[in-house]
Amino acid sequence: MAREGRLIRVEVALTHLDGFMEYFGHNLRHSRQEPGCIQFRAARSPSEEKEGGPAIFHVWEEFVDEAAMRSHHASAHFQRWSAWRAEQGDAVVRVGQVTELWPED
Template identity: 30%
Template structure:
């Protein structure tokens, strides 16, 4: 399993566009990609313009397949409009110590 944690800061005035674009990407990922196990989009408690994405894939090949989809391409075209530069992507390994 591969997990990816992404932190994003949404530009002022772009929250509606961002939430529509990321919701489409997340929903399509889970619905159409066999290797996408989970795709959560969560606003932080302190700032409704700050988001964390938590994605889980069966393996590196599934993550690569995700990045080759049409819905991911649409997301990457839109992200620059909605998200402040400096987003962070942390891809974590395959070992799960505890899952609740």
């Protein structure tokens, strides 16, 4: 059984920060309760932000396996977040992700 993890960078226009905190916060709280979730954490990175630019967040999500990650993506809370994000266009951008975990000892 191989764990599945992702490090995701999200850029959020300051005009959309309240919505992001509501919708992503809902997703984060519910994702942590999923049976296959090992970790689901988010952090804002002010040192990367430029004046007048977007807020930058890094999200670490780790699940017991690929099936648990797929289940997460199918969940109502993820779908709610994903739909909201899509409606925001360029104001909320998922910039990238790293999907390969460090080899186990």
